[in-house]
Amino acid sequence: xxxxxxxxxxxxxxxxxxxxxxxxxxxxxxxxxxxxxxxxxxxxxxxxxxxxxxxxxxxxxxxxxxxxxxxxxxxxxxxxxxxxxxxxxxxxxxxxxxxxxxxxxxxxxxxxxxxxxxxxxxxxxxxxxxxxxxxxxxxxxxxxxxxxxxxxxxxxxxxxxxxxxxxxxxxxxxxxxxxxxxxxxxxxxxxxxxxxxxxxxxxxxxxxxxxxxxxxxxxxxxxxxxxxxxxxxxxxxxxxxx
Numbered sequence: 001x002x003x004x005x006x007x008x009x010x011x012x013x014x015x016x017x018x019x020x021x022x023x024x025x026x027x028x029x030x031x032x033x034x035x036x037x038x039x040x041x042x043x044x045x046x047x048x049x050x051x052x053x054x055x056x057x058x059x060x061x062x063x064x065x066x067x068x069x070x071x072x073x074x075x076x077x078x079x080x081x082x083x084x085x086x087x088x089x090x091x092x093x094x095x096x097x098x099x100x101x102x103x104x105x106x107x108x109x110x111x112x113x114x115x116x117x118x119x120x121x122x123x124x125x126x127x128x129x130x131x132x133x134x135x136x137x138x139x140x141x142x143x144x145x146x147x148x149x150x151x152x153x154x155x156x157x158x159x160x161x162x163x164x165x166x167x168x169x170x171x172x173x174x175x176x177x178x179x180x181x182x183x184x185x186x187x188x189x190x191x192x193x194x195x196x197x198x199x200x201x202x203x204x205x206x207x208x209x210x211x212x213x214x215x216x217x218x219x220x221x222x223x224x225x226x227x228x229x230x231x232x233x234x235x236x237x238x239x240x241x242x
Contacts, residue, residue, distance in 0.1 A: 003129040004096045012100040013070040018043035018063035020056065020089065022072060024079040028230040030144055030171055031197055032113065037083040038076050040105070042098075045089040047119055049152040051177060051203050057089035069097075073104050082110055087117040092127065099127060106136045115142045115171075121157040128165040144171040145196075149184050151177035151203070163192040170196035173227065177203035182215050189224075199227040 006012050020041040027037040041054075043063035055061065067075075076084065084105055092098045105114050118124065124143060131137040145162060148154040152175070166172065172193065174185035182200075189198055200221075202212040209228060216224055 004099055004126050006096065006100055006103060009104075012097075013073075013104065014068050015097050015100055016066050016068050017072070017094055017097055017101065018065075019067050019072070020054075020064050022075040024081055026230065026234075027083060027085060029201060029227045030115070030173070030199060031225070032083060032115065033227070033230055035083050035113075036081040037085050038079050038081045039085045039087060040072065040076065040091075040101075042086075042088050042091050042094065042101075044093050045119070046093055047090070047121055047148065047152075047154045047157060049148060049154050051152065051175065054089070069101050069104050072101060073108065076105065076108065076111075080110075082112040084111055084114045085117060086114060090119050090122060091116055092118050092122045092124075095126075099130065102127070102137075102141065103130075106134075106140050111140060113142065114140050115144050117144045117146065119154075120145050120147045120162060121154070121159060123159060124162050124165045131167075142169045142171070143196075144173055146173045146175065147185070147188060149174060149176065149181040151181050151206070155184070160192050163194060166194065166196040168195050171199055172196050173199040173201055175201045175203060176212060177206045179215075181207070182212070182219075186219060186221065198224050200224050201227040201229065 020043050022040050024038050027033050027035050041057060043057055045058040105111060131141055143166060147158055176182050176185060200212060200216060202209045213226060
């Protein structure tokens with residue numbers, strides 16, 4: 001299916017979703033790093049990456065709470081930030097419900113940017129179809145597609161057709177934990193990348209940031225942006241809600 005049709009707003013605002021947390025902080029990575037941002041983290045994920053830093057967002061853990069889309073939107077309204085990070089887990093795993101929540105966030109007049117942290121194993125076609133037809137979505141919605149590399153254990157789940165759906169405002173993130181990861185990322189970029197900013201992010205324990213910088217420069221990757229996780233510098237790396 002290329003597109004989902006939502007029911008009337010009065011109906012989908014009552015739809016409920018399993019949630020982990022909604023909080024305000026600064027964006028920790030990517031092209032909008034440093035901006036005050038509301039994080040909307042939903043529960044469930046279809047992948048099990050070896051280095052995942054949010055294992056509390058999927059089974060065997062349980063959702064912190066269940067909330068209607070209207071309740072989630074009201075939580076967002078408590079904050080002044082104009083940016084939203086829609087994340088998980090995997091934020092698009094709930095299909096029509098995910099789309100309905102995005103629509104409700106798009107309709108918030110004070111929100112300027114909604115970046116969706118998706119894992120590369122979810123077909124973006126239904127969401128991109130809406131973005132192509134909606135001026136509000138086109139203006140506000142961006143995908144940050146986290147392409148999984150060999151060290152994650154989940155590269156075989158990646159959908160390469162998603163690259164054709166990305167636009168200039170989108171981002172493609174590669175979390176790099178080894179020399180092999182670096183080479184695979186560079187090969188994937190050369191073969192599949194068309195539009196969107198490419199980000200290389202280090203797994204600090206196995207790919208120290210200085211080493212990743214050296215490899216980027218040595219390979220002459222002038223269009224790649226190093227993406228550091230600011231929240232792990234500002235706070236304890238294991239601290240939640242920041």
